[in-house]
Amino acid sequence: MAVATIAAAPTAIAGGTEADTRRYTAGATQIIMGLVMLLGFGLGTRTAHGASTTFGMTLVSKQGTHVPDWVFPARPVIVALAVVVVLLGAARLAVQLPRRWRLIGTSVVLFCFTFAFMAWSAADPKGGERLILPSVLDSMVIAAVPLVLGALGGVVGERSGVVNVAIEGQLLFGGFMTALVGTATHSLWIGVIAGVLAGALMGLLLAVLAIRYLIEQVVLGVVLNLLALGVTGFLFKSLMQTNQNSYNNLTPFTTVRIPGLASIWVIGPVAFDQPLIVYIAVFLVMLVHLGLFHTRWGLRTRAVGEHPAAADTVGVKVLRLRYRNVMLGGAFAGLGGAWLVGNVGNFTENMTNGKGFIALAAVIFGRWSPFGALAAAALFGFTDALASQTSSLQLPIPSDLLTTLPYVATLFAVAGLIGRVRAPAADGKPYIKG
């Protein structure tokens, strides 16, 4: 990346415009990626001696038909992909392509790079190592759910002008209440409802302190996260840890198999044999998208987030709308917390482990849009799953480095595909009438 920038810089000064600079940088980066693929993956020792790549295609953990392994010669495939990437990079460097083609080109490059990495990691002359593709995808779905729900919580709040840094705390408190109420009532689903309400309550606290008392919203969010961590940690130790069976022991979610669709080749068990909340999360993404961009509520929300004074003059109740949206956002995050608990069947101190902050990043990388947040969460979930599942394949990459993959990939995707983002104009700014 840095090399590319330096190489491109002198030409950019000579050539002039910013578009040229971007073109050179992008083209050079893509060529470098192609060379990494060629020299590191394609011609490295791992793919030597006619090694073949084995992708497992059956998800053992779910019911379904056995799909035969996908085996192909590693070196020729990776080299071919590398050549494609180098050519695309050269094309990008040489001509100023229209935006649509640029995006397609970048997407193809990222896909080829990812595929080459997977093919390389699962390459083995003896044919012993395998990467199970549907397992990576299944892991991605499971990891993306709390991120996308948390991010939705951020989107509805920030679209109406209130920054929500407290997603982490809402996830945690929602999860805690799910475990507590769910165990007490012997019903996971009553627990889930309690988790959603707990998230909304955290949202209300954020709204009151941010809207009524005008506290700086980022600082407030951080404080609320500490509050949630402290309170749930204290109650976990004093209540749950000593008596798991009465306060913290749930039967985890079971999967809901959609007949027909779940039998689709490879994708079926991943997409259509999941717990109910996975479907609910996808449904909520669509619902919030429709709501934000096709309803009166959405128009008002966006108006309040961009220019609250103008919205006020045409009769929109700015503060009331903000209260509602921040609570709604908290409820989404609370559902995310309920998922974290329902997925494993119990609550653990600090079990969110920073997922709320990744969700916050997904809000921004997703350009404050529901589908953007979904894509960002899926990208993060995918690279996280890939890093953890390739870690057992004896790669010559230290495991500590491999675990940074999700963050590095997110940086590349943002730089290559997203570029500049713009927050709602009134995001984080309290509205004081008059």
Add this chain to the structure above:
Amino acid sequence: MRTTNMTRIAATAAVVALAAAGCGSKSTPAASSSTSSTGSTSSTSSSSSSSGSASNANFLACMVTDTGGIDDRSFNASAWKGMQDAQSDGKATVKYLQSTTENDYVPNITQLEGQNCKLIVTVGGLMADATDSQAAAKPGQNFAIVDNSSADTKTNKPIPNVHGLEFNTAQGAFLAGYLAAASSKSGVVATWGGQNIPPVTIYMDGFWEGVQYYNTAKSKSVKVLGWDETNPGSGTFANSFTDTNKGKSITDGFINQGADIIFPVAGGAGRGATASAKAGKAKVIWVDTDGCVSDNEDCSVFLASVTKGIETSVKKIVEDAAAGNYKGGTQDVLDLSNGGTDLVYGQQLGSSIPSALQSEITALKAQITSGAIKIKSPSQPK
């Protein structure tokens, strides 16, 4: 007006939050009576035991916990249980201070020094620096440290008023690896850790070696996923000891790769493995404590547990010191031969382990103790 009001409320909110954050594990000087929610406390409080008959009940032994606190269901809880056992034997009076952060180690030790503690037990290798510097500064005060040697962390010379307790858990894990390899129907077993650090990888090394030993002895080729002692930079880690969802996803991944015995070395995050195993596709071998005792509701998936004998060894050093046999400047390396580690079978699944295999494991235990089998893990105590 508006601003001051706002500031005041912000400050109040912050204080409330921080206070609440702290009360989860604030370093409170607590006598044993006020706490002990471990559920396993048969011992008496400090006040009542002082009326005990034994002459040494006025031997005051004090403990500083690591950040996990005495309810962590892990090494702090075990160490505190050992202290309490010494008290209920009438050999000592015990108390503890809890560390909320690593910055509490030194102040907590200093506070106990001022309370006439005859022996200060510090728990966990992370406390080594604090213990060593305090011991050097106060030569008349006796210390014991769990999970570290008596050697100074900087100069590597033994400190005369520090008694070290070290555990060679690689030996217990070796037996677990052998058991896993022999019990696997798919020929694939897996292990993963919380972080790539020696207290974790010592277990993974032992497990890996146990599987290799089985393969050589029986001419099999059982595969270990997630760790290879010969390639210690690689391996599968959750990078968390609390993220149960990550633990479940790692375990699901291993099950999809064919593994049917899982050995998670990740504290609370390991419960993600039990959640995954409950679907019926795999069994779990637990670490540090007997899973069927510490996590009874998941007992149905525990094939066995590799235990670490912190409880008995802490009890022993306290009682020895009370009897005047304090051995500063030395360390006890605890292993299979003296209860420092062991393999205990699951209360429910243990009966499914064939008796022939059980006697093979008993024989292995003897061979490890006698030195006939050498474990190579570089993380072992020297």
